[in-house]
Amino acid sequence: MENKREKIIEIKNLTREFEDGVVAVDDISFYVRKGEFVTFLGPSGCGKTTTLRMIAGFDKPSKGQILLNGQDISALPPNKRPINTVFQRYALFPHLNVYENIAFGLKLKRVKVTYEDASGKQFVKKEKLSKKVIAAKVEKALKMVDLEGFEKRSVSTLSGGQQQRVAIARAIVNEPEILLLDEPLGALDLKMRKDMQLELKEMHKKLGITFIYVTHDQEEALTMSDTIVVMKDGVIQQIGTPTDIYNEPKNSFVADFIGESNIFSGTIVGNRKVRFINTTFDCVDDFEKNEKVDVVVRPEDVVLKDEGEGQVDGKIISSIFKGVHYEMVMKVGKSEIVIQDTIERKVGEKVSLVIQPNDIHIMEKEFTENKYDGYITKRNTVCFGDGEFDCDVTQLYPGSFLDEEGYLITTEGDKIDLTDVDVNVEVGLKDIEISDDENAGGAIGNIVSMIYKGDHYQLIVRTDENEEDFVFDTEDTWNENDRVSVVIAKDKIKLSLKQEIKR
Amino acid sequence: MKNEKVISQKDFRPEVNMKKRSLRFSRSSLCLPYGLFLALFVVLPLVLIVFYSFTDQNGSISFDNFIRFFSSATTLTTVIISILLALATTVICIILAYPVAYILARSNLNKGGTLLMLFIMPMWINFVLRAMAMKDLLTLIGVFGFNNYVNVVIGMVYDYLPFMVLPIYTVLIKMDKSYMEASMDLGASPLRTFTKVTFPLSMPGIASGITMVFMPTMTCYVISDTFGNGLITIVGKLIDEQFTTFQNWNLGSAMAMVLLVIMLVSMWVTGGFKSEDARGTNL
Numbered sequence: 001m002e003n004k005r006e007k008i009i010e011i012k013n014l015t016r017e018f019e020d021g022v023v024a025v026d027d028i029s030f031y032v033r034k035g036e037f038v039t040f041l042g043p044s045g046c047g048k049t050t051t052l053r054m055i056a057g058f059d060k061p062s063k064g065q066i067l068l069n070g071q072d073i074s075a076l077p078p079n080k081r082p083i084n085t086v087f088q089r090y091a092l093f094p095h096l097n098v099y100e101n102i103a104f105g106l107k108l109k110r111v112k113v114t115y116e117d118a119s120g121k122q123f124v125k126k127e128k129l130s131k132k133v134i135a136a137k138v139e140k141a142l143k144m145v146d147l148e149g150f151e152k153r154s155v156s157t158l159s160g161g162q163q164q165r166v167a168i169a170r171a172i173v174n175e176p177e178i179l180l181l182d183e184p185l186g187a188l189d190l191k192m193r194k195d196m197q198l199e200l201k202e203m204h205k206k207l208g209i210t211f212i213y214v215t216h217d218q219e220e221a222l223t224m225s226d227t228i229v230v231m232k233d234g235v236i237q238q239i240g241t242p243t244d245i246y247n248e249p250k251n252s253f254v255a256d257f258i259g260e261s262n263i264f265s266g267t268i269v270g271n272r273k274v275r276f277i278n279t280t281f282d283c284v285d286d287f288e289k290n291e292k293v294d295v296v297v298r299p300e301d302v303v304l305k306d307e308g309e310g311q312v313d314g315k316i317i318s319s320i321f322k323g324v325h326y327e328m329v330m331k332v333g334k335s336e337i338v339i340q341d342t343i344e345r346k347v348g349e350k351v352s353l354v355i356q357p358n359d360i361h362i363m364e365k366e367f368t369e370n371k372y373d374g375y376i377t378k379r380n381t382v383c384f385g386d387g388e389f390d391c392d393v394t395q396l397y398p399g400s401f402l403d404e405e406g407y408l409i410t411t412e413g414d415k416i417d418l419t420d421v422d423v424n425v426e427v428g429l430k431d432i433e434i435s436d437d438e439n440a441g442g443a444i445g446n447i448v449s450m451i452y453k454g455d456h457y458q459l460i461v462r463t464d465e466n467e468e469d470f471v472f473d474t475e476d477t478w479n480e481n482d483r484v485s486v487v488i489a490k491d492k493i494k495l496s497l498k499q500e501i502k503r
Numbered sequence: 504m505k506n507e508k509v510i511s512q513k514d515f516r517p518e519v520n521m522k523k524r525s526l527r528f529s530r531s532s533l534c535l536p537y538g539l540f541l542a543l544f545v546v547l548p549l550v551l552i553v554f555y556s557f558t559d560q561n562g563s564i565s566f567d568n569f570i571r572f573f574s575s576a577t578t579l580t581t582v583i584i585s586i587l588l589a590l591a592t593t594v595i596c597i598i599l600a601y602p603v604a605y606i607l608a609r610s611n612l613n614k615g616g617t618l619l620m621l622f623i624m625p626m627w628i629n630f631v632l633r634a635m636a637m638k639d640l641l642t643l644i645g646v647f648g649f650n651n652y653v654n655v656v657i658g659m660v661y662d663y664l665p666f667m668v669l670p671i672y673t674v675l676i677k678m679d680k681s682y683m684e685a686s687m688d689l690g691a692s693p694l695r696t697f698t699k700v701t702f703p704l705s706m707p708g709i710a711s712g713i714t715m716v717f718m719p720t721m722t723c724y725v726i727s728d729t730f731g732n733g734l735i736t737i738v739g740k741l742i743d744e745q746f747t748t749f750q751n752w753n754l755g756s757a758m759a760m761v762l763l764v765i766m767l768v769s770m771w772v773t774g775g776f777k778s779e780d781a782r783g784t785n786l
């Protein structure tokens with residue numbers, strides 16, 4: 001039934017580029033059905049408020065269309081749109097009292113009234129609403145937001161919650177087709193916010209108006225909306241119902257933003273088999289073999305067992321009581337997994353975990369760079385991917401150089417010993433070469449995959465010890481299972497510090 | 504360990520602490536210099552003015568000064584002329600300053616504040632010099648000399664315009680844009696948004712502009728002397744004459760007292776005007 005309702009608003013390829021070149025909204029398209037409660041969700045700066053402001057008419061799109069009931073309204077000024085807004089900081093007129101604030105829109109309204117003149121001809125006149133009608137409507141709106149008797153109060157004497165209610169009443173009294181709400185509960189305390197969430201939801205049901213809501217609070221979005229639009233960097237990441245978005249996040253950003261998640265990078269190792277945290281798990285998603293993927297596991301979906309009884313063993317390294325459950329962190333090899341369980345496991349206890357195939361969410365990963373955890377050796381080389389490579393350590397501190405003893409001298413003249421410093425290592429797909437000569441490169445492994453990509457092959461070399469993968473593009477042909485060594489030019493290894501070095 | 508030491512000191516040698524405390528300045532003693540300043544330069548002169556205005560030249564108490572003031576047609580006319588000139592100046596200043604402030608605050612013309620600076624800068628040039636220069640300029644372009652009253656108003660508007668522009672500009676630039684957006688959102692056209700929201704909300708700026716223009720224009724006789732060709736006398740001039748030419752400090756003080764009352768009344772009027780509009784009963 002719901003899907004058959006007509007689209008009230010449709011956004012087509014909407015882009016907003018500010019004068020300083022910042023693209024706040026980047027070519028987004030979506031639609032909202034009549035009577036729906038839609039929420040834009042995303043971190044600050046993701047473009048959600050800019051999108052809302054364009055729908056309201058305060059911001060002009062650089063490109064694209066906003067269709068209201070099929071008609072492009074992007075050129076209309078805000079006062080010509082049948083849309084009302086509840087502002088982030090309410091924007092109640094301080095020079096007017098509660099009644100005058102709510103009646104503001106009604107006093108400007110003109111309605112068409114049909115009359116008959118003496119000869120029986122009908123004619124239409126635009127008229128103001130009568131004082132009586134306005135008073136009745138204001139009274140109704142005040143009742144709706146539970147503020148009867150507040151008509152004469154000055155808005156500056158109201159509490160935050162009451163101002164919020166007046167702002168809502170001021171908008172809904174005009175009976176708009178769409179009500180826009182820009183983080184309306186942001187300034188309220190937690191308890192008040194929870195109450196208002198339910199009240200807004202109730203109001204939405206009663207009024208039947210389409211609500212478009214903007215928030216950065218994922219819980220608020222999950223509680224209130226029919227549909228959630230998750231945004232990041234001006235781009236829509238996912239559109240779906242709260243359950244869809246929670247259970248089937250499309251990418252690791254959505255998974256991370258909605259609820260708590262463990263996110264690992266994994267590799268598909270067989271038919272519905274994925275390998276992460278050094279263990280192969282069964283999963284339900286179909287992906288190409290050897291594809292690099294993001295694996296998302298919700299903390300509540302990990303089941304703890306005694307040591308040796310689960311899929312992989314590990315050790316509890318922290319445990320915090322959170323009211324209903326314990327939040328524990330388990331260390332498996334180098335990885336950490338957050339687990340929520342009602343049964344406490346003590347810190348240091350050896351345990352084992354089980355994850356059901358259904359609870360392993362696999363997402364495509366745009367693979368553009370090999371990333372490794374590494375450390376600097378005494379000889380100022382870097383160890384990563386089960387190998388040791390020559391590198392340029394001076395890139396860690398711009399303008400620095402090495403002295404004869406191998407210490408790094410920074411521009412400020414500090415002398416730094418880089419031995420055993422942890423670093424992030426990045427190597428591009430085009431910067432890796434392989435050689436038959438096992439002594440030529442820094443690491444040794446077998447070619448486990450070779451995929452033809454039109455004009456080149458994408459190869460994966462996997463090391464023996466820790467199963468580290470080197471992914472790269474090459475135009476040469478090799479054979480699977482060839483044993484090769486990995487060669488990376490000194491200047492192609494990009495290093496960054498994991499944390500500031502204490503001097 | 505360190506903490507324990509401190510505690511034991513406190514316990515066994517309380518007199519040391521007492522001494523230390525008495526050496527410290529309390530907050531009220533820090534106010535003393537300011538209090539002295541106020542007493543010396545604000546309260547004392549006021550008391551002296553009140554004293555002089557209610558005594559005659561022999562030092563005995565009398566109301567003669569006030570009686571003389573209110574029974575003299577010349578002085579009363581001067582007061583009325585002063586008020587009318589100040590009123591005209593203030594009204595013209597508002598009419599000229601509001602659009603200027605609005606454009607400066609809203610358009611891109613004032614990027615970096617250069618344009619605002621041009622409007623404000625005359626305030627930093629010596630005021631007598633400015634008045635003389637303006638007079639010469641007006642004579643040169645032939646606007647000057649039709650009517651002495653008009654001339655004085657022109658001079659006063661010229662001199663006091665920045666004092667009206669600045670407070671209105673400040674209010675407009677600080678005004679939360681979401682008020683205007685809310686008004687448009689609720690269906691008001693840009694013009695209605697201005698009359699129903701922007702203008703009422705900028706009332707405090709206008710009010711402070713009025714207090715900065717109306718009151719000084721009543722006393723500032725440099726301009727009326729320069730632009731009125733010496734034929735126009737305002738209250739300020741009258742008082743000055745009593746103190747300098749006639750050496751009658753008592754009458755001069757009485758005049759100053761009357762002026763003070765007029766000022767307080769006009770302040771009360773603008774203040775009332777402000778709060779009246781803040782409630783917006785006119786909507």
